[in-house]
Amino acid sequence: MIRAIMHGCSGAMGRTISEIVSEDEEIEIVAGIDLRDSGKNSYPVFASPEECTVKADVVIDFSNAGAVDALLDWCTEKKMPLVLCTTGLSPEQVEKVSAAAEKTAVLRSANMSLGVNVLMKLLKEAAQVLAPAGFDMEILEKHHNQKVDAPSGTALALADSINEAMGNAYHYKFDRTAERVKRDKKEIGIQAIRGGSIVGEHDVIFAGKDEVITFTHTAYSKAIFAKGAVQAAKFLAGKKPGLYTMTDVIG
Numbered sequence: 001m002i003r004a005i006m007h008g009c010s011g012a013m014g015r016t017i018s019e020i021v022s023e024d025e026e027i028e029i030v031a032g033i034d035l036r037d038s039g040k041n042s043y044p045v046f047a048s049p050e051e052c053t054v055k056a057d058v059v060i061d062f063s064n065a066g067a068v069d070a071l072l073d074w075c076t077e078k079k080m081p082l083v084l085c086t087t088g089l090s091p092e093q094v095e096k097v098s099a100a101a102e103k104t105a106v107l108r109s110a111n112m113s114l115g116v117n118v119l120m121k122l123l124k125e126a127a128q129v130l131a132p133a134g135f136d137m138e139i140l141e142k143h144h145n146q147k148v149d150a151p152s153g154t155a156l157a158l159a160d161s162i163n164e165a166m167g168n169a170y171h172y173k174f175d176r177t178a179e180r181v182k183r184d185k186k187e188i189g190i191q192a193i194r195g196g197s198i199v200g201e202h203d204v205i206f207a208g209k210d211e212v213i214t215f216t217h218t219a220y221s222k223a224i225f226a227k228g229a230v231q232a233a234k235f236l237a238g239k240k241p242g243l244y245t246m247t248d249v250i251g
Contacts, residue, residue, distance in 0.1 A: 001025075001026065001027065001028055002026060002027040002028070002057050002058065002233065002234055002237045003030045003055065003056040003057045003058075004027055004028065004030065004056055004057065004058050004060055004233050004237075005029070005030065005031045005032070005033060005054065005056045005058075005080075006018060006029050006033070006043075006059075006060055006062075007033045007034075007049070007059055007060065007061040007067070007071055008033070008034055008062045008064075008067070009029075009032030009033065009041060009043075009045060010032070010034040010035075010036040010037065010038055011034070011062060012222070013062035013085070013222065013225065013226055013229075014032070014034065014062050014063075016222065016226040017029075017060060017062065017229055017230060018032075018041065020223070020226055020227060021230060027230065027233060027234055029042075029043050030043055030054050030055075030056055031043050031044050031046065031052055031054035031056065032044070032045040032046070033045070033046050033047075033048065033049055033052055033071075034047070034063075048070065049070055049071050049073075049074035049075075050070075050074060052074075056080070057238065058080070058081045058082070058083065058233045058236050058237040059071070059075060059080055059081070059082045059083065060083045060085070060229050060230070060233050061082060061083065061085055061086055062085045062086065062226075062229065063086050064086060064088075065087075065088045065089055065090065065093065067086075068084070068089060068093055069093065069096065072093075072096050072097065075100060075104055075106075076099075076100045079103060079104045079241075080104055081104055081105040081106070081107075081236045081237055081238075081239060082100070082104065082105070082106045082107070082236075083229055083232045083233050084097065084106060084107065084108040085112055085225070085229050087110075097243070101241060101242055101243035102241060103241055104241050105236050105240060105241055105244060106242075106243055106244065107232050107235070107236050107243075107244040107245065107248070107249075108243065108244075108245065109232075109245045109246040109247075110154060110156070110157035111153065111157060111225070111228075111246070112224075112232065113217075113219065113224045113228050113246075114224075114227065114228050114231060114246070114249070114250060115224065116154060116157075116158075116202075116246075117228075117245075117246040117247060117249070117250050118250055119202075119215060119217050120157065120158060120247070121161075121247070121250065122215065123161050123162050123204055123215060124161050124162065124164070125165075126206060126213070126215070127165045127206075128165050128166070130206045130208065130213070131162075131166055133208060134185075134208060134209065135207060135208040135213075136185075136189075136205075136206070136207045136208075137170075137188045137189070137204070137205070137206055137207075138188070138189040138191070138204075138205040138207065139155050139158055139159055139188065139189065139191070139202065140193070140202070140203045140205070141154065141155040141190070141191070141193070141200075141201065141202045141203075142192075142193040142194075142195070142198045142201040142202075143192070143193075143194055143198055143199075143200055143201075144194070144195070144196060144198050144199065145196060145197075147194060150192035150194065151174065151190045151191075151192045152192070152200070152202075155190050156172075156190070158202060158204055159172055159188045159190055162188060162204075170186050170187060170188050171184075171186065171187055171188075172187065172188050172189075172190055173187045173188070173189045173190070174190055174191075176189070199220060199221060200217075200218070201217070201218045201219070202217050203215070203216050228246060228249075231249055232246060232249050235248065235249045
């Protein structure tokens with residue numbers, strides 16, 4: 001049985017992960033870390049990593065950028081494997097993640113969904129066949145009206161997966177209204193839509209002459225990210241120091 005610590009246990013994702021783990025026979029949450037303690041958890045909750053005295057095999061983090069520095073320091077000191085799901089890290093924090101990975105196993109991905117990461121793998125294969133055949137590549141992402149960043153980190157990660165497969169020979173086009181010019185063959189268009197309560201939808205379009213191929217991933221709830229984080233924790237427990245991604249989880 002893998003023993004996990006939930007960092008950010010009182011947040012929405014922390015509660016979702018706790019619920020998923022409670023029904024999983026391979027992993028259990030033995031402690032939580034959060035400034036707020038609802039008192040409804042089946043495990044002890046500590047206000048900071050330094051206060052946590054419970055032994056574990058891995059930490060799952062779904063908190064906020066402000067709490068990541070202390071967590072990285074603690075995991076580095078304890079050589080505790082860390083599944084880092086918090087987004088919006090500063091360049092300095094990203095460097096700190098890399099430094100921590102030299103001492104312990106750290107898994108960080110732009111999107112924790114297993115489906116999105118399988119999609120990235122498929123896109124690399126598709127791009128290597130379709131791009132040389134003259135297909136144009138466009139990404140359309142849709143999210144709820146409360147999301148402030150555009151394009152989404154997932155859309156950029158999808159574009160990066162295509163670009164990496166093509167030797168990073170492409171550039172990204174975010175706004176076609178800025179200039180009236182013909183589409184460049186070496187560009188990947190990325191467009192964003194915001195409205196309603198859309199959890200997340202990404203369409204990757206390969207448009208060729210007389211045919212169009214579209215890859216679509218639709219998220220119906222944020223639980224998909226929680227499920228991916230749990231799978232990542234199972235994968236990371238016991239791993240050697242290094243920086244891992246969800247690509248390693250799906251093989």
